[in-house]
Amino acid sequence: GAVVSQHPSRVICKSGTSVKIECRSLDFQATTMFWYRQFPKKSLMLMATSNEGSKATYEQGVEKDKFLINHASLTLSTLTVTSAHPEDSSFYICSAIRGGDTQYFGPGTRLTVL
Amino acid sequence: EDQVTQSPEALRLQEGESSSLNCSYTVSGLRGLFWYRQDPGKGPEFLFTLYSAGEEKEKERLKATLTKKESFLHITAPKPEDSATYLCAVRGYGAGGTSYGKLTFGQGTILTVHP
Numbered sequence: 001g002a003v004v005s006q007h008p009s010r011v012i013c014k015s016g017t018s019v020k021i022e023c024r025s026l027d028f029q030a031t032t033m034f035w036y037r038q039f040p041k042k043s044l045m046l047m048a049t050s051n052e053g054s055k056a057t058y059e060q061g062v063e064k065d066k067f068l069i070n071h072a073s074l075t076l077s078t079l080t081v082t083s084a085h086p087e088d089s090s091f092y093i094c095s096a097i098r099g100g101d102t103q104y105f106g107p108g109t110r111l112t113v114l
Numbered sequence: 115e116d117q118v119t120q121s122p123e124a125l126r127l128q129e130g131e132s133s134s135l136n137c138s139y140t141v142s143g144l145r146g147l148f149w150y151r152q153d154p155g156k157g158p159e160f161l162f163t164l165y166s167a168g169e170e171k172e173k174e175r176l177k178a179t180l181t182k183k184e185s186f187l188h189i190t191a192p193k194p195e196d197s198a199t200y201l202c203a204v205r206g207y208g209a210g211g212t213s214y215g216k217l218t219f220g221q222g223t224i225l226t227v228h229p
Contacts, residue, residue, distance in 0.1 A: 101146040104160055
């Protein structure tokens with residue numbers, strides 16, 4: 001069954017608004033979660049690593065003020081896209097490591113900014 | 115810097131026609147090599163983790179193998195429902211040799227199985 005869940009699965013918003021995406025680990029505690037972005041027909045691009053109780057580590061080129069990450073508990077991380085613009089439209093996927101080295105991925109969130 | 119190259123980019127098979135997907139990698143200290151399946155509009159689904167050369171793992175029609183430079187995903191007698199993008203990723207050791215290095219993905223192989 002599913003190991004990582006995401007909500008919402010799809011969101012459409014107007015340019016300039018903020019959108020929050022939730023990522024939950026199911027039945028296990030995840031001290032570290034990861035946020036990825038995927039463009040059509042492309043592979044996954046790591047945006048940031050989220051650690052429970054501390055600041056996220058962002059990859060080079062990712063605007064931390066645009067993509068706010070909060071890992072408030074051992075089962076929940078959130079990604080907020082602030083002042084979203086059409087170029088932020090993408091498929092966002094979260095992930096967590098469970099039991100060793102294997103990283104499990106959520107079902108993804110399709111963001112469309114009009 | 116860790117690198118992963120998958121080939122072919124796309125593979126079209128007839129149902130029942132066995133084949134293999136290749137994943138070549140370079141990493142400074144392999145912590146694990148991972149295979150995922152991704153269907154359109156969905157997140158990657160975990161298939162296998164391989165840790166050392168010579169290791170093999172099987173699941174239904176899929177078998178993954180690992181050498182020091184590459185991994186193969188063998189598909190035996192595929193069915194149309196095996197159609198998907200197959201992603202290979204590696205994780206090396208992070209700073210200090212103990213923490214998690216990040217996953218580095220290949221571009222994927224798009225597999226289409228025709229009935």
